[in-house]
Amino acid sequence: MKDIEEMFEASKAQMDRIQVPDELEIRLRSALEKAEQKPLPFYQRYTRQLRIAVALVFVLLVSFNYDAIASYGKQLFGYDQVMDxxxxxxxxxxxxxxxxxxxxxxxxxxxxxxxxxxxxxxxxxxxxxxxxxxxxxxxxxxxxxxxxxxxxxxxxxxxxxxxxxxxxxxxxxxxxxxxxxxxxxxxxxxxxxxxxxxxxxxxxxxxxxxAMGHTLKKELNQVIKVDETNITVESILASPTQTVIRGSAQGIIALVLDTVSGERFRPHDLSFRLIANGIEVEKQGGGMSTDLQGITFHSNFNALPAPLNDLKLELVSFGADHDVNQKFRLQTSQENQTLDISGQNVEINEIVVKERETLITLTSEESVVLTKVYLIADGKQIVLEETIDDQYDKGPDGIIKHQRTLRFQGVGEELELDIKSMTYMKDYNEVINIPLD
Missing domain, CATH: 2.60.40.1640 (Conserved domain protein.)
Structure with a gap:
């Protein structure tokens, strides 16, 4: 567009510099009087006018739509199916x-x-x-x-x-x-x-x-109590392409103390909902890391709507791997024995001892996983070989139960489950109002 404007300006300046000879008009009149008057064909009579009209239309389009054409030239094509x-x-x-x-x-x-x-x-x-x-x-x-x-x-x-x-x-x-x-x-x-x-x-x-900068930038420092720790929602940074929530699940000092005491918990899943003007903003991902700053997290969402009148952040659920370090005696003659493990109910459905292996079938809520478990058979520790026969069943209350069988290569008269650690999630539905001013 800049080249076209420069071309028009150069042509105008060149025309302004043209000087018409004084005798030109006399010579033209004399030639016209001597020339035989013949009608021109249709296409010759209107070709010059058509060219002038097209040129004028082009100039008008460029003049009135320069900004739109310039913007069009900066657009990207071929990515429609990749972009949101x-x-x-x-x-x-x-x-x-x-x-x-x-x-x-x-x-x-x-x-x-x-x-x-x-x-x-x-x-x-x-x-x-x-x-x-x-x-x-x-x-x-x-x-x-x-x-x-x-x-x-x-x-x-x-x-x-x-x-x-x-x-x-x-x-x-x-x-x-x-x-x-x-x-x-x-x-x-x-x-x-x-x-x-x-x-x-x-x-x-x-x-x-x-560069497009940001649309909303706030230090929040809002604290939500979950189990043994506090979740701190530290900040929000919204830009034209994305909205990012950052926070921490445990500081470095608390992390070191828990590691030394053997009662660690390792967060692995934080589920947030961002609600703008009463409508949930699309989730785009997130992550969690452990470093010299402790355990930190970020949750990514789509850009915020404009105008923005109301903004809320909801902690939906929180999941972590907890140190348990507890032993539970198993009743081999009793079915449906229930174990209370760190506040989570695990039901022992069946214990089968055959040949040289022990099979323990248990049921828990979907998110409960025994991440490190041993079988103690007559005082001897036996490692878990594998988990088999996974089944999921959704009850009338909407809660999904997970049934599976633990296979241990060993048998004994006196049996105990030695649970070192387990993972589970809990629903919280805690809401934070994010100020906009």
Whole structure:
């Protein structure tokens, strides 16, 4: 569009500089008077007028729709089936940066960085891989990275869509946002061919003027009591592409003390619902990690609606692996014996001793798993060989029961279950109101 405007301006300036000779009008009049008056064919009479009309229409379209045409030129095409509704809307608004840089390997496989979107939560890199041989699924190594002078942005997630011929795939990779000073970025990838990895890279300049920032950023520090610990919801960061909730399940000091005492619990599942304007926001993933900061978590959701009038976060359920370190005597002559293990009921349905093995069938709620269990037979500890015959049954109350059989390679007269640890989940449905001002 800029080139077209410059062309019009140059042509106008050139026409303004043209000086018509004084004798030109006299010569033209004389020639017209001597010329024989003949009617022109239809197509010749209107060709010049048609050309002028087309030119005027083009000028008017460019003049009145310059912004729309410029935005259209910045849009990304071919990713409709990979993008969700939020990304499609941002793309339609031209919220991103066209890159269009490629690398082609010797065997014809190519990778093109098409587009990037950047806000405070993530950098989305859109790239296309093509393989003329129709084996694009095997063409590239899955290990990709994004690096700059100030360090590497960690890969958070990736998704893609193959065409029917499997000669092309459109991918969207999510990376941590690069540091504020980073502009020159390098996308690293590799060709995987018969066990040989051939590295390559594409470098591009990030246009910070096209970054989208955030829509809501709050320190929350809201505490929810769960079992032996407190869940702290620390912050929310909402941006045009994503909403991220961050928090902690246990600080480093408490983690060390529990480890030393042998009464650890290891959270493995936190289920949150984010409700904006009374409607649940789509969940996009999350994770949990243990490091020098303790046990921390993050939950990712889709972007928030606009305008935003009300926002709530609900802790639906919490699951963890708990140290138990308890022994339970088994009544071999009694069926349906119930064990109370850390507040969770485990029902012993049947104990079968045959040949050189002991089979113990038990039932519990779906989320209850004996993660480390031994059989003590006449004082001798026997390891669990395997769990077999898994069955799930949903009762009238909607609770799903899980029945399975533990197989131990050993027998004895006096039997005990030595449960070292177990996993279970509990429902909480605790709601936090998130302030918007």
């Amino acid at each position: 509704g939020t990304l499609r809307e941002l793309n339609n608004l031209g919220k991103g940066q066209l890159i269009g840089k490629s690398h082609t390997f010797a065997n014809g496989v190519s990778l093109t960085v098409d587009y990037v979107m950047l806000d405070e939560n993530q950098l989305l890199l859109f790239y296309t891989v093509k393989d003329p041989a129709g084996k694009v699924n095997d063409a590239l190594s899955p290990f990709i990275s994004l690096k700059g002078f100030w360090g590497e942005s960690q890969l958070q997630s990736s998704q893609g869509l193959f065409n029917d011929e499997e000669s092309e795939v459109k991918n969207i990779a999510s990376f941590e946002p690069p540091p504020p000073m980073a502009k020159k970025l390098t996308f690293n990838f590799a060709l995987g061919d018969h066990g040989i990895s051939t590295p390559a890279e594409i470098t591009f300049i990030l246009d910070r003027n096209r």
